[in-house]
Amino acid sequence: MKASILGYGTYLPRYRIPREEIARAWGGKGRGENAVAWVNEDIITMAIEAAHNALTHSGVRPDEIGAIYLGTESSPFIELSTIGVIGAALGLRPDIDVVDFGASTRAATAALKTATDAVCAGRIHKALVIGSDSRQPSPGGELEQGFGAGAAALVIGEGPGVAQIYGSFTYATSFRDTWRATSEPHVRLFEPRYSREYGYAKHVTEAVQGLLSEMGATIPDYHHLVLYQPDERASRGVARSLGATPAQVEAADLFPQVGDAGAALVFLSLAAVLDVAGEGERVLACSYGSGASDAFAFTVTGKGKAAAMTLDAYLKSKDYLDYTTLLKLRGLLKDPSPPAKMGLPPMSPLISREMSELLRPLGAKCRRCGYVNFPPSERRICIRCGDTSFDTVLLPRRGQIHTFCINFYLPAGFDESPLPVIIADLEDGTRHRALGTEMKTEDVKVDREVELVVRRLATEDSVNLYGNVFRFLRQAA
Amino acid sequence: MGWNRVAVVGAGIIKFGELFEKSAEEMIEEAYLACLMGVDKGIQPKEIEAAWLGTCRPGLHGYQTVGGVSLVGAIGLAGIPCTHVENGCPTGSDAFRNAVLGVASGVYDVALCLGYEKMRDNTTQGLLGLAAQGHPVLQRGETAMTMFAPQAVRHMHEFGTTKEQMAMVAVKNHYNGTLDPYSHYQNLVTVEDVLKSPPVCYPLNLLDCCPQTDGAAAVILCRSDIAHKYTDKPVYVAGFGMGTDVPYVHEKEKLTEFVATVRAVKQAYSMSGLTPSDIDVVECHDCFTITEILNIEDLGFCEKGEGGRMVERGETQIEGRLPVNPSGGLLTKGHPLGASGIAQMVELYWQLREDVPSQDPRRQVELRKGNALQHNVGGRGISNSVVTILSRNA
Numbered sequence: 001m002k003a004s005i006l007g008y009g010t011y012l013p014r015y016r017i018p019r020e021e022i023a024r025a026w027g028g029k030g031r032g033e034n035a036v037a038w039v040n041e042d043i044i045t046m047a048i049e050a051a052h053n054a055l056t057h058s059g060v061r062p063d064e065i066g067a068i069y070l071g072t073e074s075s076p077f078i079e080l081s082t083i084g085v086i087g088a089a090l091g092l093r094p095d096i097d098v099v100d101f102g103a104s105t106r107a108a109t110a111a112l113k114t115a116t117d118a119v120c121a122g123r124i125h126k127a128l129v130i131g132s133d134s135r136q137p138s139p140g141g142e143l144e145q146g147f148g149a150g151a152a153a154l155v156i157g158e159g160p161g162v163a164q165i166y167g168s169f170t171y172a173t174s175f176r177d178t179w180r181a182t183s184e185p186h187v188r189l190f191e192p193r194y195s196r197e198y199g200y201a202k203h204v205t206e207a208v209q210g211l212l213s214e215m216g217a218t219i220p221d222y223h224h225l226v227l228y229q230p231d232e233r234a235s236r237g238v239a240r241s242l243g244a245t246p247a248q249v250e251a252a253d254l255f256p257q258v259g260d261a262g263a264a265l266v267f268l269s270l271a272a273v274l275d276v277a278g279e280g281e282r283v284l285a286c287s288y289g290s291g292a293s294d295a296f297a298f299t300v301t302g303k304g305k306a307a308a309m310t311l312d313a314y315l316k317s318k319d320y321l322d323y324t325t326l327l328k329l330r331g332l333l334k335d336p337s338p339p340a341k342m343g344l345p346p347m348s349p350l351i352s353r354e355m356s357e358l359l360r361p362l363g364a365k366c367r368r369c370g371y372v373n374f375p376p377s378e379r380r381i382c383i384r385c386g387d388t389s390f391d392t393v394l395l396p397r398r399g400q401i402h403t404f405c406i407n408f409y410l411p412a413g414f415d416e417s418p419l420p421v422i423i424a425d426l427e428d429g430t431r432h433r434a435l436g437t438e439m440k441t442e443d444v445k446v447d448r449e450v451e452l453v454v455r456r457l458a459t460e461d462s463v464n465l466y467g468n469v470f471r472f473l474r475q476a477a
Numbered sequence: 478m479g480w481n482r483v484a485v486v487g488a489g490i491i492k493f494g495e496l497f498e499k500s501a502e503e504m505i506e507e508a509y510l511a512c513l514m515g516v517d518k519g520i521q522p523k524e525i526e527a528a529w530l531g532t533c534r535p536g537l538h539g540y541q542t543v544g545g546v547s548l549v550g551a552i553g554l555a556g557i558p559c560t561h562v563e564n565g566c567p568t569g570s571d572a573f574r575n576a577v578l579g580v581a582s583g584v585y586d587v588a589l590c591l592g593y594e595k596m597r598d599n600t601t602q603g604l605l606g607l608a609a610q611g612h613p614v615l616q617r618g619e620t621a622m623t624m625f626a627p628q629a630v631r632h633m634h635e636f637g638t639t640k641e642q643m644a645m646v647a648v649k650n651h652y653n654g655t656l657d658p659y660s661h662y663q664n665l666v667t668v669e670d671v672l673k674s675p676p677v678c679y680p681l682n683l684l685d686c687c688p689q690t691d692g693a694a695a696v697i698l699c700r701s702d703i704a705h706k707y708t709d710k711p712v713y714v715a716g717f718g719m720g721t722d723v724p725y726v727h728e729k730e731k732l733t734e735f736v737a738t739v740r741a742v743k744q745a746y747s748m749s750g751l752t753p754s755d756i757d758v759v760e761c762h763d764c765f766t767i768t769e770i771l772n773i774e775d776l777g778f779c780e781k782g783e784g785g786r787m788v789e790r791g792e793t794q795i796e797g798r799l800p801v802n803p804s805g806g807l808l809t810k811g812h813p814l815g816a817s818g819i820a821q822m823v824e825l826y827w828q829l830r831e832d833v834p835s836q837d838p839r840r841q842v843e844l845r846k847g848n849a850l851q852h853n854v855g856g857r858g859i860s861n862s863v864v865t866i867l868s869r870n871a
Binding site for chain 2: 404
């Protein structure tokens, strides 16, 4: 094998629900916290930010990417690929390999296996592999205490890169413990103890031992063990029975801070390990989902380029939610009035035409006067000088607030209220208008720094509309 | 400039308010009849050769009544040419401008211009919902407030304008509204009332915003050389202008002015040969308190940035140096979109003739040069403005 991780990127939502807060609503006790997708976040928006970070970290340009493989168990759609929006937001080419992996929390490692094979076969040179999940438990159920959200992306290609992938092993049976029918909104669990022992522990152990045996290696050969964590304890038990020391699993222990982020979790934990691992160190990772595990072996080969946002920064920049807000985010507590109809539904031709330029976002820079027209398809004649020759430019995502307002009185269908409207000057001087998100009213000020991120703007006829919104820079609290 | 002079010879308006008991057609009919009655020496309906209708959202009261026929049909004038004008908040004044052009061209001698809006048959949520129909991404979340409030924030930031100064616009216009029997609101408010009213869109509070109002108003225009057939006190159209601007807020160069207003008023001053110091009274577009502050700057009545202080000094009060919105303005009289511009014409027609219908003598402004300025600004991206200068001088 000669495939490597060329770079990686992560994303965690800003908001956390303390498990104690869930226990307050339903009884029992809770320790630690779960990352929770904000009202305008889903697996698509989280995947976009993680993939941006991975591309930056790898130094790979979007047009070099030859495949995008996304693994999730919580896609908003049964039919409708999530990847089109992600590709448009990242500026990927249309003539690439595109596959949605789903139906399990091991979907992202299945995607990684496919990417590794495609690179090793020489069919694909560089692949983007993403794990993204926002897991939906039923309120009051056993799973609610542990379900989290997040995304992580790997750029896979020929090495050396950050870590070489030198082995994988899959173990799958007909075991069933968690499931969600297409007609159901929430993941269900048959029985926690049965699941932990006969599902999680058995499959992870078999996959890890299978890989070790195939490679002629033993647990002590690895500096770090990255195991999927369905709860606080299960991975520690498996590690112990495999003969691993607590030091070998420490760096990958994200469950207390993130919760079970499904398909994203093993990649997130791998990123946590790679952030601290030294060159030459070996890492063993293993996923689990509904009766199947994929195990991988890596050797750390380098550090990659500096990422705009590291996992550590996402872990530290956070705010806490109460349980009522959590129910609103999950759509379980909502205003029953129908949302105000947009002028165009999200599947309109206009949105398809403008999707890429609005999401990236792109501008048309006038060759005569230098004004950046936006969006390019609506300005074929420069609005400032009337010239008709342009260069397409990528708009910077960061800027400073020029002016703003905060709307307390909105039509139905807006999830954030009060809702800021931000008019900012981007780093290249282009003025840009977008809604604000995750902003407290008293914090919004002229000149404050903001950045554009892709979020869900609306849902109509069950289809989501995505676009850029401004948020404050994520900084450790 | 080669145009036949035009005069206003009749004006009529209905009491603005929440007219749940009246249909759009009743409002139109009432304004039309008031206008006919307002012609001093009388006029026969058959003398009206053409009509212009201003209404901005003709489907608001439940079904689409687009087109000029909804005016002539309601007033028994089906048969004559009638054009429906829709141009955002300046709809009424742009209908007036087009009627003026019709008469100025020499094609028509006498024309009717009527504006109405039935705002209150719809819910406030329903009206807000209409705002959701702009560009699904670029204008997501825009409502009327979000198109003016950012200007307030930037004006406060650059020029030190205060929320108190903005509140003083509401205090003044509420006072004026209590003198105007046609005004929707008939109550006084204090600066503290405005500041303590619920936040609607920071930095605007409820009393910084105009209400949701039903209304209709009409004027009759004719060639100025036949005006004395209808009245001994005609009011002349001295000049007018219309300016536009780029439609998206991110494309605007300055967010402390409405450049459409600057462009419109430049044309109107040039056409009339008048300057800001020749104007005795102004009816301008105070949909929000901040808008009136921007307007008095954009219209040339003070330096850019001085609007808030000009209000604070009391110069825009009815007895001040330059009375602004003696009718109570949109803030108090109400803002039935298509009617607003025509209602401003009606007010200025009365003021210039010194016969405002009120028991209270304080309602009449003091005339020095006999010129008045009307102004609207709005439309998609607040990118169009109409200014009309009326004069009692031929």
